[in-house]
Amino acid sequence: DSGxxxxxxxxxxxxxxxxTLRCSPRSGDLSxxxxxxxxxxxLQFLIQYYNGEERAKGNILERFSAQQFPDLHSELNLSSLxxxxxxxxxxxxxxxxxxxxxxxxxFGPGTRLTVL
Amino acid sequence: GDxxxxxxxxxxxxxxxxxTINCTYTATGYPSLFWYVQYPGEGLQLLxxxxxxxxxxxxxxxxxxxxxxxxxxxxxxxxxxxxxxxxYFCALSSTPELGGGADGLTFGKGTHLIIQP
Numbered sequence: 575d576s577g578x579x580x581x582x583x584x585x586x587x588x589x590x591x592x593x594t595l596r597c598s599p600r601s602g603d604l605s606x607x608x609x610x611x612x613x614x615x616x617l618q619f620l621i622q623y624y625n626g627e628e629r630a631k632g633n634i635l636e637r638f639s640a641q642q643f644p645d646l647h648s649e650l651n652l653s654s655l656x657x658x659x660x661x662x663x664x665x666x667x668x669x670x671x672x673x674x675x676x677x678x679x680x681f682g683p684g685t686r687l688t689v690l
Numbered sequence: 691g692d693x694x695x696x697x698x699x700x701x702x703x704x705x706x707x708x709x710t711i712n713c714t715y716t717a718t719g720y721p722s723l724f725w726y727v728q729y730p731g732e733g734l735q736l737l738x739x740x741x742x743x744x745x746x747x748x749x750x751x752x753x754x755x756x757x758x759x760x761x762x763x764x765x766x767x768x769x770x771x772x773x774x775x776x777x778y779f780c781a782l783s784s785t786p787e788l789g790g791g792a793d794g795l796t797f798g799k800g801t802h803l804i805i806q807p
Contacts, residue, residue, distance in 0.1 A: 576733065576735070617800070619795060622794060664734065677793070677795075681735070683732060
């Protein structure tokens with residue numbers, strides 16, 4: 575158990591809909607990362623937040639957005655869903671010191687999204 | 691940009707066999723290197739890491755050495771068990787171990803390992 579939690583575990587929805595995935599980082603971790611794992615693209619970094627602010631962006635679509643709240647939990651919002659958005663979405667967190675993050679990341683169990 | 695290449699498999703071995711999973715990388719500077727393992731239906735677990743050239747990461751009988759001259763980080767285990775069956779991912783971070791915003795990890799496509807009794 576990494577200490578990172580994600581809800582829900584599974585999500586089934588229809589094309590065109592919007593969903594929200596939730597992540598709670600390990601206790602004390604200020605950095606949160608989101609990844610998408612799909613069969614064709616593999617594991618891809620989407621976005622990173624540090625203490626409420628966006629720090630880095632990867633291959634995140636414009637239909638996707640994220641935020642990190644004052645209690646440090648994060649949400650990934652996926653809108654106008656397409657069949658190709660079906661994937662496993664992972665959240666990870668990392669420790670920090672002096673305002674900068676360690677690059678060692680700890681992953682949650684993931685949310686499996688199925689778009690029908 | 692950064693990239694990681696690893697054999698995709700599936701790799702099928704008998705119990706107690708020697709394991710090598712190759713991983714090579716392309717990155718600027720001096721990346722940190724990681725191996726993660728994903729058991730069926732679970733998330734990714736950090737298996738081992740190395741943050742500078744010639745470092746050897748080790749955990750649970752697995753080892754990998756950071757070879758800058760060959761840009762490689764091959765995973766090895768002397769005697770595999772059925773319980774080692776999983777998907778193994780090689781990954782890199784182009785940021786320092788502690789520094790900057792850390793940024794996301796770049797992953798290889800994963801190697802599916804099957805150990806038969």
